[in-house]
Amino acid sequence: MVEKCKIGSVIALLNNIGDVVEAYSYDPFGNPRVHTSAGLDGVWLTDDDTTAINPVSAYGNRIMFTAREYDNESGLYYYRARMYHPVLGRFMSPEPVIMHLLRVWAAENIKASRKAQGLCNFCVFSRVF
Numbered sequence: 367m368v369e370k371c372k373i374g375s376v377i378a379l380l381n382n383i384g385d386v387v388e389a390y391s392y393d394p395f396g397n398p399r400v401h402t403s404a405g406l407d408g409v410w411l412t413d414d415d416t417t418a419i420n421p422v423s424a425y426g427n428r429i430m431f432t433a434r435e436y437d438n439e440s441g442l443y444y445y446r447a448r449m450y451h452p453v454l455g456r457f458m459s460p461e462p463v464i465m466h467l468l469r470v471w472a473a474e475n476i477k478a479s480r481k482a483q484g485l486c487n488f489c490v491f492s493r494v495f
């Protein structure tokens with residue numbers, strides 16, 4: 367069982383009786399910190415917590431920032447259509463929907479250009495009829 371914050375990021379992993387066994391914090395870009403112990407104050411997510419050197423969950427939890435899967439080997443998040451790099455603070459590829467719209471726009475402009483130059487097959491018929 368997990369505890370999430372308002373944007374859906376997983377902030378704690380709970381055992382079957384509801385006790386926190388591991389906690390997570392993030393910088394604004396999603397770089398994770400795995401808190402392995404609540405520290406001397408006994409309160410999770412405070413400055414005295416013990417954190418893992420690498421952001422790897424001892425319990426195998428991979429769902430982290432905004433409830434997306436984090437690959438600790440590559441350091442990337444899987445955001446369904448593309449991968450996000452939290453250190454760089456950017457996605458590793460362009461937005462697929464935007465790229466599709468650009469391709470449609472380019473194809474329409476090429477068609478219009480060819481038609482204006484009389485290169486379109488349909489232009490021959492339109493002159494005949």
Ligand SMILES: [Ca+2]
Pocket residue numbers: 403404405406407408409410411412413414415
């Ligand atoms: Ca603490």
